[in-house]
Amino acid sequence: MSRRAAADLRHIDVWLFDLDDTLYPHDNGIMVEMRQRIADFIVKLTGKPADEARTIQSGWFETHGAALPGLLAEHDVTPREFLDYVHDLPLHQIDDHPELDAALARLPGRRFIFTNGAASHAERVLGKLGIAGRFEGVFHIESGDLTPKPHPATYDRMIEAFGIAQAATCFFEDSSKNLIHAHMLGMTTVLVGPESAGAPHIDYVTPDLIDFLNTARLKEPA
């Protein structure tokens, strides 16, 4: 694992990005708001007090990787109701990001999003950041048959949907556990954000995605 030296990504021509807390800073409050919306939804659904709802929510994340599969396993609600409710966020924290756009534009090859969020949420976030045009495709929770990362089957579906070669793919994520299966599949893995603990399945760690992309060694144009 390397922290300081420029990353050697000359073997990469597929660029795969998580969305939330990866393409915008983890501390901007969007995910805090989203977790609050999930807790509110559980309170409305179950009538339980807020602290119990939080415990239920944490349990679903632990057991299922996300709230949605836990919810569907235990309650009679439609995914649409849940996804629309929790993604109904103002997103006032993010705006056009020309530096990010330029860093993405520099990357040779194909670029994709691989998110546990809903399609509509991904579209809004990418639109607000002004980077939607940089991505060839978005693999979201609905395309994952409502099964989130880190479930291995979801990686298989994503790889098939995009037709990518794992060995030429670099995956950027703020969640270390979502990089485990990516590493097993042969992808190069980059942990983005403040979670600084290294692990054998992580090739690079960076607190600053744009700086990392701007300094990485890339494949020469053919």
Ligand SMILES: [Mg+2]
């Ligand atoms: Mg994330």
